[in-house]
Amino acid sequence: MSNITDELELKGWLMDRLPYEMVWVREDSQIIYANARFCKGVGYSLKECMKLKVSDINVTVTPESWKNHWEEVMTKGAVQFRAVHKTKKGKFYEVEVHVQKFSYNGNSYICGTTNEFSESSFYKNLIDNTHSIANVGGWELNLHDGSILATNCALDILNAENSEELTPPKVIYKFKDSGRFKFLLGEVIRKGIAFDELFETKDSPPRYIRAVAKPILKGDKIYKVLGVYQDVTEIKHKENDVTLYKTIIDNAQDLIYVYNDKGDLLHYSESLIEKLGFSKKELNKMSMFDLDTSVTREFYNSHFEELREKGLHRFEWLISRKDGTKFPVDITASHLKYYDEDYSCAVVRDITAKKMRDLKLYEALEEIKFLKERLENENEYLQEEISNKINFNNIIGQSQAYKSVLIQVDQVAPTEATVLITGESGTGKELLARAIHNSSGRKNRPLIKLNCATLPKDLIESELFGHKKGAFTGAIANKAGKFTLADGGTIFLDEIGELPIELQPKLLRVLQEGEYDELGGTKTIKIDVRIIAATNRDLKEMIREGQFREDLYYRLNVFPIHNIPLRARKDDIPLLAQFFLEKYSAKAGKTFKRLSKDTIDALMHYNFPGNIRELENMIERAVIVENGPTLKPGNWIPEKDIVAASNDFKSFEANQRDYIIEVLDHTNWRVSGPNGAAKILKMKDKTLFAKMKRLGIEKKISLK
Known part of the structure; x- marks a missing residue:
């Protein structure tokens, strides 16, 4: 053993100069020698390396797997594979390993040549560049030791500094739906269930990352998980844009068709279904010739030729619905070229309303002009009213007699009924009219007033109904009448008894038909106006004398209100006097605060023939x-x-009744004839008969 070691050491200087990591291993997986490059790669000294076994460097090696590996090398002579080596500091790196057997002095050994895979070769660069171009990053999770390898592109996609940030406990927090991502990783790690889903990152603005993971098995055990991250933000945005454009098209009110030069209907907006009455199933089977039977092949070919030449074809057409009805449209067809095929995208707009508008354009412009003039006239009128208005929003009174009048006002105000207010001059009839208007549904429109007694007879018609320029001498411009200004609101016709008899039919027409003609005008004007009229004259008497139309009277007298004179509501005199005192004191800059008791007594003993106006x-x-x-x-x-206050005073009508009876007694109740009561009273017979009936004079009479 020592001999081969010595010999290897002697040859080590040569091995150290090789550009590979080299290591020699015996059958029990003990390392017997390693060159300097290998020692540097794993971070151990040569002495330390020679105390290690293969399983200390490749932690996935087990005694059983090493035994199988040794037999494979001994059988084949050489084997090439990839492995993960662990450095002394615990860092993992992937290597390509080429091993071969050799024998020395009857003993077998393995010589392993390793090259770090992350630094290896042309293929690694090629893969990295491919991943970068496609925005795809790969990773591999080793379930044996929890280590993870990741490409640079994977790190870039998830803004990670190192592979450790892509481990399951950390990477899940890079996504908004971290719970979902955690669940899917758990499924692939524990159960081997692969996934391929889209996730949104927590970046601002967020990005869309496609995450793919699948298990790698050894037998039936999961020992690794391979995964891919792909940045598909740009693709997702384009998909969203396409979805948005499709939604816009489908929600457009215009009809949108896409068809080819053969007439096949390839796409259409959802508006076709509602507008034409066909179902989606029916439309999907239709060509342009089925959809519109009036389209001929000759027209269609000509249409496409124009599209090819000019790129655009615009024309008007009549389109048929499923039920056979037709409507006019404006069609703008644009030429499209897609995969060298010709298509047309037609935007079809319903112009029924436009056609109708074209026919009525002149009238519409005239109406706008009329409304503009009316607004200007109303503004001018209301400005005058504001400057002249004196407390029209308040009605002062506490007397029981006047409460009955106010009850009538409250009853009729919410209705649309025509009101006739009667009573002596100065009793505040206009104030009652304003109270009715302000409590009605028309209060947001103007209350227009006209005193029929203040205008010359030849100007009342123009003032009421307006005139066109040149309608009469002096009509130098168009003028809107009071009824025009009051449209939608209320008109108050004070002193209606002074309206000339020749104009009364025109007023009657307004009441009956809601229409009138301007002086010099060529069209009838329709209006919606409520009429409140007032008078201090006896209209029934005027009817008998032929000065007022009976039909007009009954049209005006739908809801009569008699405004009582001030002398009949004397309890209100102190209140009214105090109100006027404060009002005019402020205007005059004086300091009046109250009325003395003597002043109140004096006012209470005065009959006020001029009523409230006289008191003011x-x-x-x-x-x-x-x-x-x-x-x-x-x-x-x-x-x-x-005058002295006395309960013996009689009303004017009571005095009238007594006097007529006195005259009748004198004539022995003869009414007509040269010696009749009518002659003495200088009245027409019929007038006296009517007055007697109204006053309850019912004694037997003689007609001689």
């Missing part, structure tokens, strides 16, 4: 001439109109 004017005058803080009586209260 009276307080405004008092604020100007008096000084505060308490308003005392003065010459601002007209003494000659002060």
Whole structure:
């Protein structure tokens, strides 16, 4: 034994210069010699190496596997294989091993030449470059000792510095779904169940990694796991883009066809199913000629020729649905070249609505112009209203008599009923109209007001219904009428009894049909407007005298509200007077705070023929001439109109009734004729009869 050792040592200087790791081993796997390159590779000195056995370097070797290996080498003479060597520091590296037998002095030995596989040759570079180009990295997990080998590309893909970071306990945390990855690794390690799945990394932005692993078996035991990591982020993004584009196409309202020059329908958007009425199964069997029987082969060939020449063909067409109905479309077909085959991608847009819009374009533009003018007119009108508005949002009153009026307002406001407000001048009829409008469903649209008594007769029609430029002398521009401004809202026609008889049919048409014609206009205007009218005149009397249309009266008098005079609601005088005092004191910069008891008494004893308007004017005058803080009586209260408060006063109608009865008694209840009561009262017979009926004068009468 010592002889061969001595001889090998003598020849060691030659072995050390060889570019390979070399080691000599005897039958019991004891290392008997190793050259310097081998010692450097495993990290041991020669002396240390000669105390080692093969299983100290290749930890996968067992006594049984070594026995089988020795017999194979002895039988074949030479064997080549790959193995993993362990260094003195515990690092593993893969090697290619070439062993052959030799004999000396009747004893057999093995000489092993090893070359580190990770540094070996052209093939390793080729594999690494291939992996890098394909973004594929490989790894191998040794289940015997838990060691792992990984290519540089695998490390790069998972941003790892060394192979240790790719061991199962660490690599799972590089993925968002670490639980899933851990489960799959467990399945392949314990049960040998391979996997091939896509995982998302925790990077920002995340990347998509394809992870593949499969077991390597020895007999029925798993001793290694081989795996691959492939960065497919770019591929995934492209797939997502394709999916997005397909989703966009399928959700497009336009119809999209892809077909070849033979007329085969290759692809279509989902919109075809809904728009044409065919099922997906039916469409999949159709050609363009089945889908549209009006398409001839001659037209189709011509269509494709134009696509090849110009790349685009745009035209209008009529497309048929499954039920046989047709609709107009605009078709834009584009030429596609794919694998040297000609295709057409046609985007088909339904232009039914466009055709209808084209027909109505002029009217639409006119309507826009009209609405613009209306908005400008409304704005101008509302600005005027804002500057003139005096507390229209509040109705002041606590008297029981006035509460019945407010109850009527509350009842009718939510409805669409036409309202006729009657009562003496100055009682606040306009205030009631505004309260009705503000409590209605039209409160977000304007309340337009017009006093029929303030305009000349020849201008009322234009003011109400508007006019076109040139409709009459002085009509230098188009003008929107009050009904146009009130569309969707409410119009308040004050002093309706002053509306000229010749205009009353036009107002009646608005009430009945909801339409009217502008002066000089060529088309009928439809409107949706609520009408509230007011008057201090006796419209029934006007009907009898032929000054007001009876049909118009009944159209206006759907819901009558009689606004009582101030003298019938005297309990409200102190409240109203205090309100006007505070209002005008602030305007005049004076310090009035209250009314004296004498002032209140004086006001309560005044009958206010001008009603609330007169009270307001009276307080405004008092604020100007008096000084505060308490308003005392003065010459601002007209003494000659002060009357003693008495419960004996009769209403105007009661006095009327008494006087008519007195005249009838004088004429022996003769109404008509030269000596009748109508002659004395200077009234028409029919008028007197109607008034007698209204006042309850029911005694027997004579017609002579």
